[in-house]
Amino acid sequence: MNYTSENNGEGECECTASSFQTGIITAGHTRADVYGAINMPIYRNAAFEFADSQAIAAAFQHRRDLHTYSRISNPTVANFEEKIKSASGAENVIALASGMAAISNTFFCLAYAGGNIVSSPHLFGNTFSFLKSTLPDFGVETRFVDVNNLEEINAAIDGNTCAFFAEIITNPHMEVANLPEISKILRARNVPMIIDSTIVPWCGFDAKEAGVDIEVVSTTKYISAGATSIGGAIIDHGVCNWKANKKLGLLPKPKGMSRFMFKLRSEIARNVGACMAPDTAYLQSLGMESLQLRYERMSRTAYDLALYLSGHPKVLKANYPKLDNSPYKAVSDRLFTGNPGAMFTINLSSKDACYKFMDTLTVIRRATNLFDNKTLVIHPESTIYGTFTAEIKKIMGIEDNLIRISAGLEDWEDLKSDIDNGLAAL
Ligand SMILES: Cc1ncc(COP(=O)(O)O)c(C=O)c1O
Numbered sequence: 001m002n003y004t005s006e007n008n009g010e011g012e013c014e015c016t017a018s019s020f021q022t023g024i025i026t027a028g029h030t031r032a033d034v035y036g037a038i039n040m041p042i043y044r045n046a047a048f049e050f051a052d053s054q055a056i057a058a059a060f061q062h063r064r065d066l067h068t069y070s071r072i073s074n075p076t077v078a079n080f081e082e083k084i085k086s087a088s089g090a091e092n093v094i095a096l097a098s099g100m101a102a103i104s105n106t107f108f109c110l111a112y113a114g115g116n117i118v119s120s121p122h123l124f125g126n127t128f129s130f131l132k133s134t135l136p137d138f139g140v141e142t143r144f145v146d147v148n149n150l151e152e153i154n155a156a157i158d159g160n161t162c163a164f165f166a167e168i169i170t171n172p173h174m175e176v177a178n179l180p181e182i183s184k185i186l187r188a189r190n191v192p193m194i195i196d197s198t199i200v201p202w203c204g205f206d207a208k209e210a211g212v213d214i215e216v217v218s219t220t221k222y223i224s225a226g227a228t229s230i231g232g233a234i235i236d237h238g239v240c241n242w243k244a245n246k247k248l249g250l251l252p253k254p255k256g257m258s259r260f261m262f263k264l265r266s267e268i269a270r271n272v273g274a275c276m277a278p279d280t281a282y283l284q285s286l287g288m289e290s291l292q293l294r295y296e297r298m299s300r301t302a303y304d305l306a307l308y309l310s311g312h313p314k315v316l317k318a319n320y321p322k323l324d325n326s327p328y329k330a331v332s333d334r335l336f337t338g339n340p341g342a343m344f345t346i347n348l349s350s351k352d353a354c355y356k357f358m359d360t361l362t363v364i365r366r367a368t369n370l371f372d373n374k375t376l377v378i379h380p381e382s383t384i385y386g387t388f389t390a391e392i393k394k395i396m397g398i399e400d401n402l403i404r405i406s407a408g409l410e411d412w413e414d415l416k417s418d419i420d421n422g423l424a425a426l
Contacts, residue, residue, distance in 0.1 A: 020087060020203050024288050028082035040079035042282045046070050071275045080281040083288045084233050087202045088215065091238025092261045094269060095231060095281060099198060099218025100126050101274035102232035104134075106194060106216055107163070109260060109268045112247045113139030115162040118191070120147040120177065121395050122170035125384045127196065128396060131165070144395070147177040150185060157189050162245060164191050169199040169332075171370075172345045172380045172404045173397055174319040176328035179335065183211020190244035192260075198370070199341040203292045204299070210335055213240035214260070221371040222295055222342075225287030229280040236261045294409065298342035298371065302407035305415060306344040314423040316401070320344040342371055342407045351400040353426050354379050358403065360425040363410060363418040375408035375415055 029040040048067045050056035059066040067073045081093040096102050107130070111117060119131055121144040131142040143156040147166050157164075164186050166177050179195065186193050192213040197205060201222050207215050217223075219231035242248040242259040251259045269275070306320035317325075321332035321340045332340045348354050358366055364375045368383055378384070381400040385393055407415070 021292050023086035024083050024291065027086035028079035028285065040076055040282070040285060042278045043067075043070075043075045044278050070278065071273055072270050074275075074278050074281070076278040076285075077276045077281040080276070080285045080288070081233070083285055084219075084235065087288065087291070088235050089202075089206075089208060089237075090215075090235045092236045092257055093233055094261070094264060095219070095233045095276040095284075096269065097232065097274040097276055097280075098230045099196075099216070099220060099232040100130070101272070102216040102218070102234045103127055103196065104130055105264060105269055105272055105274065106214060106234055107131075107135060107140070108272060109264045110192065110245055110248060111135065111138075111140045111162045115139075115160045115246065116141040116143055116158070117163050117165055118143045118145055118153060118156045118161055119165040120145070120167065120170065120175075122147075122173045122175055122397055123167060124171055124196070125388070127167075128392075132392075147182065148175070150178075150181060153182060154185050154189070157185075157191055160246070161189070161191050162247075163194050165194045165196075167196040167199065168205065169321060169341050169343070171199065171343065172402060174321060174326070174328070174343075174345055176321050176332045176335065176340070178331045179210040179212065187211070190241060192240045192242075192245070199343060200336055201291055201295055203295060204336050204338050204340070207235070208237045208239065213237060219284050219287075220369070222291055222298075223284050223287045224280075225283070225290060225294065226373040227369055228283045228287065229277075231276055231280050231284050234264065294373070295342070296338065297409055298407045299339035301375075301410075301412055301415065302342045302344050302405075303339040304412055305405065305407060305419065306346075308416060309344075309346050309419070312423060314348070314426050316347040316349060318344060318346050343404065344407075345402050345404045347399065347401050348403065348426070349401065351379070351381070354401060354403050356425055357422040360422040361418050362421075363414050364405070364422075370406045372406065373409045375410055376406045378404050380404050 047069055050059060059068050067075055077095050081095050084093045096105060119142050145152045145156045169176055183193055193211055194214045195212045197207060197215045198218045198221050215235040217233045219233055236258055238258055248259040248263060253259055254262045303322055306318045306323055309315045310318035310323055321328045348357060358377055364377050367376045368378050369376055381398050385398045
């Protein structure tokens with residue numbers, strides 16, 4: 001990937017960065033600040049004033065360098081979007097209020113009554129609920145398939161398939177779909193590939209090379225830099241042929257923007273109204289700047305802990321795509337550079353054993369989130385999936401003897417001894 005950050009017409013400075021890390025630091029904030037502020041200030045206001053009627057009319061003509069009302073666009077949020085654009089190498093990015101806002105806006109944009117989505121059932125709980133319960137009320141069906149079975153994916157697609165959807169590493173199953181192979185099928189059938197890439201950031205995964213058209217990300221996770229705020233982003237790599245989509249194909253193709261992003265920016269996102277707050281954009285722009293450093297350390301700790309636990313007598317199984325026992329090791333090694341994410345799971349002898357283990361921990365925190373600076377532990381079956389019926393849990397493959405751990409920035413020795421104490425209690 002060529003990580004370049006180009007001036008988008010907002011000011012005099014022009015930065016061309018050659019690396020991922022430098023690109024993030026230099027992207028955005030191109031207009032000279034009146035006080036010379038080094039960070040993009042927080043524009044915590046709803047409305048922007050114009051000198052005359054013609055100027056405000058011009059600003060409403062989708063000018064990305066002008067802002068009229070912060071539900072539609074905001075300078076601090078635009079700065080954050082530029083940083084993501086640089087990091088992901090994407091054509092266009094829109095930041096929203098949460099990861100779920102990114103997911104729901106994406107499907108509201110490309111799906112239509114009578115259309116269908118082909119998806120893995122192994123999804124984050126709210127995403128599954130959105131596809132299984134919310135979208136059918138709007139006439140959109142989701143066809144759940146085994147994404148490791150290419151024939152099943154191909155057979156599920158028909159002339160009304162609006163999208164294929166999967167998570168980059170499924171949570172909590174730790175599955176990795178063979179995206180380049182799936183992409184060949186999807187490109188032949190003109191179906192866009194939408195991937196939730198929350199688990200592995202751009203320094204570890206080149207989405208465009210893997211055949212991904214649109215990425216959706218919960219920026220609440222690594223990017224917020226310590227669970228500071230809730231946010232999300234939709235990342236358009238500008239490679240999809242939207243003409244084949246029954247709804248978007250009817251739109252004219254705007255310059256420098258896909259039909260998908262045009263519809264999203266000019267209609268869906270502003271109508272749904274789940275915009276990112278400027279304060280969040282400020283925090284998460286700072287978070288982006290240390291993303292790579294934190295990710296390398298956290299993902300290394302996740303691998304080391306998973307490897308240690310895979311040989312522990314009290315652990316039935318440790319699940320992490322880089323471990324030799326993982327059926328996804330080959331595809332994971334192909335897709336990801338470095339370690340595949342900072343999350344892993346372990347199976348213990350029973351649900352009671354999981355609770356006992358968790359209740360003994362003192363360094364690791366019992367909380368529902370991922371990629372905080374603090375290491376977090378959760379029992380997914382009784383929490384994230386706790387309100388789902390036994391039947392749905394079976395479809396989703398949620399086991400009651402499984403624990404999920406998200407590695408943070410603490411020293412590995414402290415985490416290891418906390419885990420040893422937890423396992424000794426069993
Ligand atoms: C993989 C994945 N996608 C999306 C989300 C939703 O993100 P948010 O909580 O920012 O809406 C989560 C939340 O945990 C997640 O784990």
